[in-house]
Amino acid sequence: MKTIKELLRDQNATVVDVRSEEEFNLSHHPGAINIPLDQVQQRADELGSMSKPLILYCRSGNRSGIAQAILKQLGVLEVYNGGGLEDMAQSLKK
Structure with a gap:
């Protein structure tokens, strides 16, 4: 299984923030x-x-995990939980 860092390098990747508009x-x-x-x-x-x-993230990884489960139940493939915003930033640095 690919790491979030590897997924973020994919030119086709779509990054989705599932936090509120205010947080975004x-x-x-x-x-x-x-x-x-x-x-x-x-x-x-x-x-x-x-x-x-699709790489989903939120503040802590909880909401993105829920969103991932919802999408998988609805048949959306290649959906990953990127964790929290800080996790995403760390994935870019490594």
Whole structure:
């Protein structure tokens, strides 16, 4: 299984921040798009059509884990939990 660092190097990867719009506006991973957790289920088709792999993150990894489970249940493939924003930043540094 690929690491988040390896996944982030993939030119086709889509990074999705599942935190609130307010949290996203304060700071976010470079190039990330914001789809808050409470919108993930109704936007599953949109997420499923995005370039893969999908790397989800939040503040701690909890909300992104929930979003990952929702998407997998709905048949969206190549969805990964990137953990928290700090984890994502560390993956870029390693």
